[in-house]
Amino acid sequence: MKRTAPGPLTGRRLEGRYLLGDLIARGGMGVVYRAQDTRLARPVAIKVLKESVGAAPDTRERFVREAQAAAAISDPHVVSVWDQGVDESASEPVVYLVMELVDGATLRDLIKRRSPMTVREALRVLRPLSQGLAAAHRTGLVHRDVKPENVLTSPEGSVKVTDFGLTRHVQAESATLSLVGSANYIAPELVRRQPAGKPADIYSVGIILYEMLTGVPPFRGDSPYAVSMAHVDDPMPDLRQRFPDVDPEIAEVIAWCCAKDPEARPQDADALQGELEHLLQRFSDEALDRRPPGYRDDAADLFSGLETASHTNAMQLAPFAHGGPPGSSQGEHEAPSAASEDEARTADDADEPSDPDTTSVHARRSLDDATRVLPEGAVADEPAGPSSAHGAGSVASGTDPGAQQDPAVPTHVLGSTEPYRAWVWLLIFVLAACMVAYLGWLAGVTFLSQGSSDPSVGAAAFTIQAPPA
Structure with a gap:
């Protein structure tokens, strides 16, 4: 399961509208953030062009062509492009592309x-x-x-x-x-x-x-x-x-x-x-249904288990949208209407698992319960019904929905290294052992070369090795 964490731009509001959340993907030309469209109160994915390439006029033009090309396609099997722009509110301008957010x-x-x-x-x-x-x-x-x-x-x-x-x-x-x-x-x-x-x-x-x-x-x-x-x-x-x-x-x-x-x-x-x-x-x-060699027998649906932490719950960014990130003026944007909040709750409830069914994609935990990270020493909540899982507009992490969440505090960890730490230490140990062996060999060669060039040393070595008369 992929996990996410805040990026360098987390908490920044692009052109006063798009509030950036966790970093969810990296690419050759830029990175992608989970974000909230504070004007329409909906989650979006925002692709941000890297500074190293965003400064070039031809690259910006290519980025604009990407937005125009993708926006011209209207099909349920193509990720929709909704907006494109340049945010110049800070010293470094940000070229960005606003896209449909796909949870998966x-x-x-x-x-x-x-x-x-x-x-x-x-x-x-x-x-x-x-x-x-x-x-x-x-x-x-x-x-x-x-x-x-x-x-x-x-x-x-x-x-x-x-x-x-x-x-x-x-x-x-x-x-x-x-x-x-x-x-x-x-x-x-x-x-x-x-x-x-x-x-x-x-x-x-x-x-x-x-x-x-x-x-x-x-x-x-x-x-x-x-x-x-x-x-x-x-x-x-x-x-x-x-x-x-x-x-x-x-x-x-x-x-x-x-x-x-x-x-x-x-x-x-x-x-x-x-x-x-x-x-x-x-x-x-x-x-x-013929099975190829090496087929993995799995009773679950083909697409089940694809929920990842790459896309967190839409309500997690709601506190930002209301008051802005730390350091910004409070109340910069109006809070979403009651109708918008009801729509968000409806979207959350749609993810609620139904009765267990090993052959259905619904036989899974909700995305939020599956990906949240508990504080150290905390105990996970017992499974609850729909009313307790998403009731009253609560945030998926179990925090107070009215509380401000600091974007600098990660809700997930990007690229967790625990499975590889032992291999890294093993590699360091092997390299150190090879270095010691090489230095020992080098010292021995140096000593022998000096001994062969010094007749007294060579004679002494011969005397030591010769048997007694």
């Missing part, structure tokens, strides 16, 4: 936990993924960085494509496009720096399907460059080598999506979506 985890987390999957399980992810890409393709956009890290999933089973930072209008394609994308999922034409259109996204989807069904990516190498070149030079492995019992049509779909020639692939996500629907109608339950 990435497809990478799901693959780590449940792959290899059956065909039915893989299609539960692939169908909405292709639907989201189809919506982008219909607007003339290409993602070009489709990978598990850019697909968000939730315990309720939603699948959404995010991070359109590498999108470009198809009409603006250029053969001089720099190498983009991730090595494990990059299309051959992008490696060759050739024009890359919608079939480049289809190639990445085919690689993801192969990985979900086998648990491993099809190409490996000693470096990202080696993996990228394998996409160009090496034939696509046959799925049946790792999943012998799979229906041949699934193997054919992967081979179709991952053809080296873009013209030989489905030309857009709509074409792929049509083929997936056709397969679902043709396949029997037995074909859909």
